Amino acid sequence: MAFGAEKTVGIAADPSAAELIQEWAPGAHVVKAFNTLTRAYMVDAASASGPITIPLAGDDAAAKERVGELVTAVGLVPLDVGALSHARRVEARGQRHPDND
Numbered sequence: 001m002a003f004g005a006e007k008t009v010g011i012a013a014d015p016s017a018a019e020l021i022q023e024w025a026p027g028a029h030v031v032k033a034f035n036t037l038t039r040a041y042m043v044d045a046a047s048a049s050g051p052i053t054i055p056l057a058g059d060d061a062a063a064k065e066r067v068g069e070l071v072t073a074v075g076l077v078p079l080d081v082g083a084l085s086h087a088r089r090v091e092a093r094g095q096r097h098p099d100n101d
Contacts, residue, residue, distance in 0.1 A: 030063075
């Protein structure tokens, strides 16, 4: 993750944290999810001005489906953003939110 002046975040260099986890656990089905959810919404999801969308990035469709079911079960909306290689964009978005300081 690269932080610039004024606390801006650029897209992380290869590999993303999720891709590193996949590399360290090659038999695992890694799905990047939940890092864009702020602590304020974790405590009180109803305080959001609308549905809360959780991006999912992963290479295994069945694993993403299972994580999507978990997301739905806690009252949030899953959004499949593609392969695990897209995790760096999801990771950067989670770091950018001002409530995550």
